[in-house]
Amino acid sequence: MTKTRQEPPKAGPDGQQSPYPAVxxxxxxxxxxxxxxxxxxxxxxxIERDDAKMGPYSAASExxxxxxxxxxxxxxxxxxxANFAQxxxxxxxxxxxxxxNTVMRMFGETVKPVAEPDPGDNRFKHPEWSQNPYxxxxxxxxxxxxxxADDMLLNTEGLEGKDRQRAEFxxxxxxxxxxxxxxxxxxxxxxxxxxxxxxxxxxxxxxLLAEDMxxxxxxxxxxxxxxxxxxxxxxxxxxxxxxxxxxxxxQLIQYTPTTDQVREIPLLIAPPWxxxxxxxDLTPAKSLIxxxxxxxxxxxxxxxxxxxxxxxxxxFEDYMQEGILSxxxxxxxxxxxxxxxxxxxxxxxxxxxxTLSYLATRGEDLFNSASFLTTQIDFTFAGDLLLFTDExxxxxxxxxxxxxxxxDGSRMAxxxxxxxxxxxxxxxxxxxxxxxxxxxxxDLLFWNQDSTRMAPVNHNxxxxxxxxxxxxxxxQLSVAGTRLDVGKVKIPVFELAAKEDHIAPxxxxxxxxxxxxxxxxxxxxxxxxxxxxxxxxDKMKYQYWTDGKHADTLDxxxxxxxxxxxxxxxxxxxxxxxxxxxxTVPREPGETLGAIExxxxxxxxxxx
Numbered sequence: 001m002t003k004t005r006q007e008p009p010k011a012g013p014d015g016q017q018s019p020y021p022a023v024x025x026x027x028x029x030x031x032x033x034x035x036x037x038x039x040x041x042x043x044x045x046x047i048e049r050d051d052a053k054m055g056p057y058s059a060a061s062e063x064x065x066x067x068x069x070x071x072x073x074x075x076x077x078x079x080x081x082a083n084f085a086q087x088x089x090x091x092x093x094x095x096x097x098x099x100x101n102t103v104m105r106m107f108g109e110t111v112k113p114v115a116e117p118d119p120g121d122n123r124f125k126h127p128e129w130s131q132n133p134y135x136x137x138x139x140x141x142x143x144x145x146x147x148x149a150d151d152m153l154l155n156t157e158g159l160e161g162k163d164r165q166r167a168e169f170x171x172x173x174x175x176x177x178x179x180x181x182x183x184x185x186x187x188x189x190x191x192x193x194x195x196x197x198x199x200x201x202x203x204x205x206x207x208l209l210a211e212d213m214x215x216x217x218x219x220x221x222x223x224x225x226x227x228x229x230x231x232x233x234x235x236x237x238x239x240x241x242x243x244x245x246x247x248x249x250x251q252l253i254q255y256t257p258t259t260d261q262v263r264e265i266p267l268l269i270a271p272p273w274x275x276x277x278x279x280x281d282l283t284p285a286k287s288l289i290x291x292x293x294x295x296x297x298x299x300x301x302x303x304x305x306x307x308x309x310x311x312x313x314x315x316f317e318d319y320m321q322e323g324i325l326s327x328x329x330x331x332x333x334x335x336x337x338x339x340x341x342x343x344x345x346x347x348x349x350x351x352x353x354x355t356l357s358y359l360a361t362r363g364e365d366l367f368n369s370a371s372f373l374t375t376q377i378d379f380t381f382a383g384d385l386l387l388f389t390d391e392x393x394x395x396x397x398x399x400x401x402x403x404x405x406x407x408d409g410s411r412m413a414x415x416x417x418x419x420x421x422x423x424x425x426x427x428x429x430x431x432x433x434x435x436x437x438x439x440x441x442x443d444l445l446f447w448n449q450d451s452t453r454m455a456p457v458n459h460n461x462x463x464x465x466x467x468x469x470x471x472x473x474x475x476q477l478s479v480a481g482t483r484l485d486v487g488k489v490k491i492p493v494f495e496l497a498a499k500e501d502h503i504a505p506x507x508x509x510x511x512x513x514x515x516x517x518x519x520x521x522x523x524x525x526x527x528x529x530x531x532x533x534x535x536x537x538d539k540m541k542y543q544y545w546t547d548g549k550h551a552d553t554l555d556x557x558x559x560x561x562x563x564x565x566x567x568x569x570x571x572x573x574x575x576x577x578x579x580x581x582x583x584t585v586p587r588e589p590g591e592t593l594g595a596i597e598x599x600x601x602x603x604x605x606x607x608x
Contacts, residue, residue, distance in 0.1 A: 020195050031199040038206045042213065050218045056397040057388065057411045058219060062418065066170040073167050076159070077152060087152055094144045098137065105133040115143035123181040123422070128188035135188045138180040146175040162386065169384050176421040182430060190434045197436075204436030212432070217410040222417075222428045224449055229441035232450075233600055236443055237278035239290045241599035242589035243303075245330035249314055251303040251601040252327050254334065255289060257586035259296040264581030265368055266298035266335050270324050272347035273304040273458075274412055276450055276604050279530065280345070282443045286534055288569065295573045297580065298587050300331050302348070306606040307455040309405025316351070316461040317480050324355045328366055334592045339368040341580060345533070346504060347462070349375025353486060353512070354472060358479055360488035360517075369579040371494040371572065373533050374504040377486060377512030378473035379466050383505045388415055389467040394460065401456030409451030419502040444530060450607075473515060490518040494575050496568065497554075498525050498532025510554040521575060522548065522557065525568050537567040544568040 046052055051059045077084050094114060101111040117124045117139070124130075129139050153159075153171055180186035184194060184202070193201045212223050230236050241255035269289070271277040280301065281289040292299050302323065307314065314322075324342070331340050344352030349372040359366060376382060401407045417424040431437050439445075471477035477484045493516055497509035506524060513520050525532040526542030535542055548561030564571070589595060 020192055023195050024198050027198040027200075031203050034203050035199060035206060038203065038210070042206060042210050045210075045213060046220075049213065049220070051220050055218075056393060056400055057414050059414075062173070066173050069167055069170040070174060073153065073156070073159075073171075076156060087148070091144065091148045094148070095141065098140050098144065102133050102137045105136070113140060115140045115147065117143065122427070123179055126187075126189045128192075132188060135180075135186065138186045142178070142180050146178075149175060165384065166387055169387055173418065173421055176426055179422075179426065182426055182434075184434055187430065187434070190430065193435050201436035202434070205433035208432045208436065208438065218408040219410040219414050221410050221413060221449060221451075222425065223432060223439050224424070224428050224442070225439050225445035226441040227446060227449065230443060230446040232276075232278060232605055233598075236283065236446070237281045237600035237604065238284065239281050239287055239293065239599065242595035243597045243599065243601040244300075244334055244590045244593045244595060245327070246596060246601075246603070247322055247326060248311060249305050249307070249319060249322050250327060251305075251596075251603045252330050253301045253303055253599045253601060254587075254589035255293050255299045255301070255599065256589055257296075257298065258294050259586065261583040262296050262298050262586050263577065264584045265337060265339065265341055265579070266300060266331055266587075267292065267341045267343060267576065267580070268324075268327055268331050269299065269301045269343045269345070270327070270348035270352050271302060271304070271345045273319065274347050274452065274454065276306075276447065276452060277301055277303050278600060278604060279444075279447050279534065281600070282447065282534065285538070286443070286536055288534065291536065291569055292573070292576075295577075296583070297576065298335060300327070300334075302327050303601050303603045304452070305603050306452045307406055308453065311455050312401075312405040313457055314455040315457045316354075316465075319351055319458055320355050320358065320479065324352060325366075330593060332366075334590070335587060336592070339366060341369045341371070341576060342367050343371040343373065344375055345373040346375060346529070349373060350377065350462075350466060350472075353377045353489070354477070354479060354484065356489045356491070357472065357477075357484040357486045358482055360490065361482050361485055367491055368581075369492045369494070369576075370489075371496070371576070372509075372513075373496045374498050374501055374509060374529055375495070375512070376466075376504045376508050377515055378508065379470045380473065381505055381508040381511055382467060383502060383508065384419055385415070385503065386467060389463045391468070394464055394468065397463070398456065398460050401454070401460065406456065407454040407459055409453050412454065413449070413451045416503065444534070448530075473512065486515045487517040489516050492518060492579060493520045494572060495520050495522045496525060496533070496572070497522070498528050500526070500528040501532060503529040507554050510557065514552070521546075523568055523571065524554075524558070524561065535567045535569070537569055540566045542566075544571065546571065 054061050054064070098114045101114060104111050124139050128135050130136055149171060153167055159167060184190045208223070213220060215221065239255055241253050243251045244254045245252040269280065271280060281287045284290055289299055289301060305311065328340060328342070332338070342352060344350070352370065353372065353375065356367070356370060379386070397407070428439060431439060465471050465477060472484060472486060475485055493513070495509065495513040497504070497506035499506055510522065513522050524545040525535065526544065527535065532542065543563055543565050545558065545561040545563050548557035551557040
């Protein structure tokens, strides 16, 4: 239904115009009744969903954990009554100053804010957050409280290690949720839209929530983009190529050359199986794959299967043997070379590091060089994801996966969104469910929502052996009957970390690079886990750092590193060219193995 907007209000006798339109009482009442009725149905359905039940990474579980953590933290604060009273007094003084300022503003005086949003905080960009004393009061009161709580947590003694990390994580969830921008009566944009449409926006928002619930898997996936605007193979993942090999867990894509000559040594890319490969091949302007092809490389990419219960038995070893090693063999047979270059991204990089350690320990030599993009080898500093891999959660997760034969992609998507709730959860709740607007089309967010399932045996091994036990870094991991030593990996390595990465923190990536036994070219890019990697040269966004002197920590490396503007892609391309042999004639996909189907293949199109 199209919203009926009210005409802008006319100026009154005093010449002043209210920023809010007058409502149509009859239409407002009708819409509120529709809202209550529809809301009742949605709530009843939500209660029956897994979101409202205790289970791995569900909303109910995380709310319970947040409540428990905050309760324990408050009790710890109150155990020192004197300090707690002093801290409360400072907060109350800030409130009093804010109230005095608000009263002065209401009488027309100009006063300096007590608290202002951080640069880049888009929650309070609407003009009325600053111009209207009412909304400005709520904004500043929230900022004062949130910063007070953060300071209290920072100065809490006796809170160390994982306990502090857990408290900081759930404090971030709570303060993000309690922002006045998330509530209709304290968000000027929502309030204006509600009055302008006589609450039709809230009815529309409830409809969008119901639609999201129907489209979601185990857990609610809030729509982050207009999914109808994109289709894999039509306007995403369109770089020409062929599927030249496939087995139960992968399709191998070879891309069509675009240059008169290509480098002799081909490049195989192993993306993460937690997401789909086409993050590396979004639109042509953003495609890292197209960029590499245009630089004269013969590029192969693994497209992992979206596993169902029939593949529940597939293990981490299978992903190594039937994944990277089978793909490597196929690339060598297709191109007729003895060695290839290989790249791993995120989880695909961790699998690659394991594979390289396995080969090095056995004395096998298949690769000429390796590149790792935002990849963790040492998980000591793995960030907030460590909070989701304790023994109790892993047992609960394993029980769920064993029962179903897979892990629904919505569970891991929920975890990743919780790492940045202010950016990946609440803006879409406000836009979709309060403003009643469909989200804007955005290719990267379409990919982000196109999640995959996980095979239980493989996923459990990955979380337990790497995140929980960190066995590869400790030299304690055995795969296929072989005890692995990552220090035996001697081939040249290009290692990329992203400065603001919440999934593979740069500190963690750097620590892992120190374990490798050969020459490592470490590069740090600006931005985060995705934007730090998908950064085309023509955009001139962000920056990257190179040539830091060897140091025990990332901070030490950065002290001597050189900063460069723009994309790291050309720098990596030059590094690859030096390790890719001579020029040779272009290779058409499937000249030896034959072509199974056009890129991007069928595996990537399987929905969860």
